[in-house]
Amino acid sequence: MSSVPAPARRLESAVSVCLLAILFLVAVCVLLKQGDVDMSRFGTDPVAAGVVGAKPPALTGQGELFVGPLLPEGFKKLSESEFYNPENLYEKIDGKASLYTESGFEKLLTQRFAGTQDEDLWMELFIYDMANLRNAFSVYSRQKRADVEVLPDAQFAYRTGNGLYFVHGRYYVELVGSSESAELLGAMSQAAEQIRTKLAVGKDEQITELTFFPQEGLVAGSNRLYLASAFGFKDLTDIFTAGYELRGETITAFIGRRLDANDAQKLAESYYRFLIENGGAAKPTANVSLKSWQGRVVDFYGTTEIVFTVGPFVAGIHEADNRQAAEELAAALGHKLSKVAEAVRND
Amino acid sequence: MIEANGEKIGRRKLLMRVGKAGAAIGACGLASYLLYDPTGPEARSETIELATLPDFSVPREAGQTISIVQGQDRVKTVDKAIELLGGIERFVKPGDVVAIKPNVAFASPPILGATANPQLVAEVVRLCYSGGKAKKVIVTDNPINDPTSCFTLSGVGKAASEAGAEVVLPKPHLFRRTTLAEGKLIRDWPVFFGPFERADKLIGIAPVKNHHRAGASMSMKNWYGLLGGRRNIFHQDINTIIAELSMMVKPTLVILDGTEVMMTNGPTGGSVSDLRRANTLIASTDCVAADSYGATLLDLKVSDLPYLAQAEKAGAGTTDYESLKPARATIG
Known part of the structure; x- marks a missing residue:
């Protein structure tokens, strides 16, 4: 029979179990972190150079970005959709990334579409998720070009000779064409309409x-x-x-x-x-x-x-x-x- | 009988406990023996060989350091600009392998002016072969976007290939680490080195662009494409990295295309509305002088771009391009 009183033994056991659990957790964290090391962060992995985009993060829940249903008539996918986050946005837009990341940027979806008859006629869609309307308006307004055609389709929207740009709730959207073409602009308008219809955003947001x-x-x-x-x-x-x-x-x-x-x-x-x-x-x-x-x-x-x-x-x-x-x-x-x-x- | 903590333990029990303890100690010892690595992890070698880019520059000649040609047709203006510097023969010798590094940073169409103009690149390739009698011309870049898309959609890949150049896309084995002796940022950093290892001459081709972070992207910023790894970290000290690049890379010639200048929303642009026609093309053996003139096309002063003064101070060139007595011409 032990001389240590029963309550003390229970306390010792509890403390021991806690310590073992903490050690186990530490071990798990070390293993996980070790498996996630990115040597390129230390400038030692040249493989990172030239790697485009990132693995698509899981985009679920409210505000999920989509691409599939907005294929404009007469156009086909020219590339698969790519996703970027604040960590790797620079891989897509280099020095302009800070404009977005300093304005609440959360994620970007891009995809290219080309004409089914003429592949030289192509456009790229950029949907920037800026977390809220004010952030989206900020990046929209700071990049707004001079001498543009303001569009009545949305609160903030315009087009130039080769592109269409607008704010849709928390999203800033760009559709950039490969040339100044009426056909492209028409397709962009179709895509924009589908985005506004199908991409859910909070209603009645105003600045x-x-x-x-x-x-x-x-x-x-x-x-x-x-x-x-x-x-x-x-x-x-x-x-x-x-x-x-x-x-x-x-x-x-x-x-x-x-x-x-x-x-x-x-x-x-x-x-x-x-x-x-x-x-x-x-x-x-x-x-x-x-x-x-x-x-x-x-x-x-x-x-x-x-x-x-x-x-x-x-x-x-x-x-x-x-x-x-x-x-x-x-x-x-x-x-x-x-x-x-x-x-x-x-x- | 043994009494410990008031507990009576029999001989059998004692022997069992001693046996278990011994087995545990033995197992630990065996595990340690099996896992023991007598050599230990390899320390990073201090004597690792760092690559250094060759000096591709040609001897300076008075009055032939920078040329500025006005005109709309890039093919004609680049021909004239190089002619004013003494002709392509001054820069490319028969049998040379010439590496051309255009700015192909983005998978965007030529109409946006975010990348080097394909016709301009093709013309320089053609000049290297026809006038310079080059053995081989390599066109290469390490784009920020997917390289294949960049070379395809910018039109540079096709134009260069059709002109007879070998287009080299970045691959991991083409990177080597380098350290810039006087550098603060380029320390043991991976650089896109492979294509230049076998080159005799290096020509840079860049458009004049507004740059959200740096103020402007021109011939010096074009060398940013040589950096591997997570090079975006250098955006925190963009002026220093551009100045260091101008020290690291000593090109034969740079061609700065200000035919259409991206005035806003650089470096990617995104609309033809971002462009302004300036109808100016600059060729120079001095990157700093070329970019100092290029700044004027963006309505900027030399003092607006701190990296110019930093590069000048480091001896990479002069911001006082007028002191070089630029050769000027206008193509109708």
């Missing part, structure tokens, strides 16, 4: 900030969304911009929403300091409205920068050549934001 810009002089479709480091300033995140044609020049206005007025003022102040520290010179303003919003006007190497706050909004003008036009637009923007802020307060 409300886009409605906060004054309409007078606004260049249609000129909105951009910078999720990070707008105008080279790292703290200027989630910034919407809009282009205006005023007095024969293009002026950029911007808006960012913060948690509260205090937060907005802090950001405006730090952005102002950033401009001054980088060579800007403070300029007085006679604009009464701007003064009331603690507006700051800065001459930045011959262009005008303005920053001010209205309630939780930080707003301003970026790189305007005409200071007077810039101040007028800033005032109009401020008045519009005042109404929005008022409505927010009343809510």
